[in-house]
Amino acid sequence: MCGIIGIVSLNESKKLAEMTVSALKRLEYRGYDSVGVASLSASGLEVRKAKGKVEEVVYQKKVEDMKGYVFLGHTRWATHGPPTDYNAHPHIDCSGNIAVVHNGTIKNYKELREELESLGHKFKSETDTEVIPHLIEEFMKRGMEPFQAFKSAIKSIDGSYAVLAIINGERRIFFAKRDNPLVIGLGEGQNYIASDIPAFLPYTRRVVIIKDGEIGFITPETVYIEDQEGNVVNVKERVRVIDWDIETATKEGYPHFMIKEIHESPKAVKDTIEGFISEIDLIKEVADEIKNANRIIVIGAGTSYHAGLYFSLQLQRLGYTSIPIIASEYYNLKAKKGDIALAISQSGETIDVLQGIRKMKNEGAKIISLTNVIESAIARESDYKLYMKAGPEIGVAATKTFTTQLASLLFLTEVLQGGNINKLEKLHQEIRDTITKVEGITKRIGEKLSKKANIYYLGRGLSLPLAMEGALKIKEIAYVHAEAYPAGESKHGPISLVEKGFPVVIINDGELTDLLQNNLMEMKARGAEIYTVSVNKKMKDSDIEIYLESEFPAIVISPVIQLIAYYASVSKGYDPDKPRNLAKTVTVE
Structure with missing residues (x-):
């Protein structure tokens, strides 16, 4: 996920540079590892870009000194190629007359790049985006108008x-959209186009939403759009006037980033699965390393540990020797040659994970990383780097990144088993359907649990890591004390606290339903209030049950436990995006 902005004006002005910078600052939540700006003036095309955050790059490259009548801006979240000066957008063609910014992923960029290189085109970056300006250049060489x-x-x-x-x-900005947001802002003597409305909200509230498959251009005074069949769109019928404030617009109408990011989970998973399919040779190589390892050590912290525990349990069931490690306890295990360590971290900067893999690498283990940030510290120190494509996550509590971690590890499991990876392409739709189905009932459960002082989350087998994640989420953002237990262990002490009205949330992935039913009845006999999240097999005697069906239970349970925690938090009047005492990335021991 990246942020893009374009401004085209009747007048050449330095003020456009200031407006572009201001827009990029409002888009920085979409990506913040590199920044670039291109301008067109009577003197030609100029590009200034570098690795770093908006404020750093603007100062370093003196971006606000640029002049022109057309500006493009880009703030990047790396997906192809690490964050570097040369991988930053905009990208240009060989002649230096065409500049492009892009948010998204081009699946066939390798084939296109090879073809363009065979025609004499020279590339300067490792990105997929760079093929676009070279393609435009090539077609113009063949006589096509711009x-x-x-x-x-x-x-x-x-x-x-x-x-x-x-x-x-050209005093035009050309645009095209598929699966990634793009919206036009209509001004006086200048028009705007951006990833999100906040980019140009201080300048206009008149907008035109671009639909999937549409293509066109804006000039200072006109907008031209064709639909995917080539029909000209009546732009006047599309014009809307919005009354959002900046913060609401940044959240795209959602009250909090957390709920927005839960709703972004389907796209995050879709992009990740597509990315893994495009890198299938690498995934198979990683799977072979796991197959040949003496032991597989899975290390993570917090939510990432729960995803790792889920994967580790799957490996154990497949006959592998897999050891899940909480990152801060890394010193308890001695690795050796022949071991594989799988490090899981959303940020790729978690200090405990980093310290752990350094120790294990020194002891002879090979390192595989699964992160959401390209060329992060953990990725750089790994022998094999796997990347999710969840995009930036603003809310402190992990939501779409946890769901995407599960999807990534399910993909790896399928490859290990020689399964059909194509069936994973439907995961995003199952997540979307689940969110639509359960939003109302999760709100009801969240509101009930918000009034409690203590909660148990119980699970068995592969549902245990999900119970642990559910307990963590409601602790993090609703400040309700919650503990997760293997359901069978609840008889060995925890049940002594259960009395009338004590809430118990049971996570049932459909595998060990009969055993969980026994645990439910033990709790019920002591007056507990029972809430169940069940997949494929229903339970009896719950006070409230959410029932779902899926071939991959974890992937549909994940958004349910997140929504319950979210609604518990907001019902208490808390801000779930900024839970007290917590940081998004823990970079100190």
């Missing part, structure tokens, strides 16, 4: 995209 060349370039790419392109001599 818009036709742009359309031909877009037709050549396979993937998801929000693309903006500018061409020297």
Whole structure:
């Protein structure tokens, strides 16, 4: 996920640079590892870009000194190629007359790059985006006018995209959209186009939402759009006037980033699965390393530990010797040659995980990492780097990143078993359907649990890590004391606290339902209030049960436990995005 902004004006002005920078600051939540700006003026095309956050790059490259009548801006969340100066957007063609910014993923960029290189094109980055300006250049060399060349370039790419392109001599910004947000802002003597409305909200509230498959261009005074069949769109019928404030617009109408990010889980999982399929040779190589390892040590902290525990239990069931390790306790295990350590971290910077893999690497283990940030510290120190494509996560409590970790590990499990990875392409739809189905009932459960002082979350087998995550979530953001136990262990002490009205949440993935039913009845006999989340097999005598069906229970349970915690938090009047005493990334021991 990246942030893009384009401004086209009747007048050449330094003020446009200041507006572009201001817009990039409002888009920085979409990506913050590198920044770039391109301008078109009477002098031609100029690009200034570098690795770093908006404020750093703007100061370093003196971006606000740029002049022009057309500006493009980009703040990046790396997906192809690490965060570097040369991988930062905008990207240009060989002639230096075309600049492009892009949010999304181009699946066939390797084939396109090889073809373009064979035609003499020179590439300067490792990104998938760079093929686009070279494609436009190539089609223009063949005699096409700029818009036709742009359309031909877009037709050549396979993937998801929000693309903006500018061409020297043209007072137009060309655009195309598929699966990534893009919206036009209508001004006076200048128009805007961006990933999100907040980018241009201080300048206009008149917007035109671009739909999937549409392509076109904006000038200072006009908007031209074609639909995916080539029909011209009546833009006047699309114009809307919005009354959001900046913060609401950044959250796209959601009250909090956390709920927005739960709803982004389907896309995060879809992008990740597609990414893994495109890197299947690497995934198979990682699977072979696991198959040949003496032991597989799975290390993570917090939510990432729970995802790792889920994977470790799956490995144990497949006959592997797998050891799950809470990252801060890494010193208790001595690795040796022949071991594999799988490090899981959303940020890729978690200090306990980093210290753990350094120790294990020194002891002879190979390191595999699963992170959401390209070329993070953990990824850099790994022998094999696997990347999720969840995009930035603003809420402190992990939501879409946990669901995406589970999806990534399910994919790896399927490859280990020689299973059918194509069936994983439906995961995102199952998550979307689940959220639609359960939002109302999770709100009801969350409101009830918010009034409690203590909660048990119980699970068995593969549902135990999910119970642990459910307890963690409601502790983190609703400040309700919650403990997770293996349900069979509840008789060995915890049940002594159960009395009338004591809430017990049972996570049932459908595998050990009969045993969980016995535990439910033990709790019920002592007056407990029972809430169950069941997949494929229903339970009896619950006070409230959420029932779902899925071939991959974990992937649909994940958003349910997150929604319960979210609604518990907001019903108590708390801000779930900023839980007290917690930070998004723990970088100190």
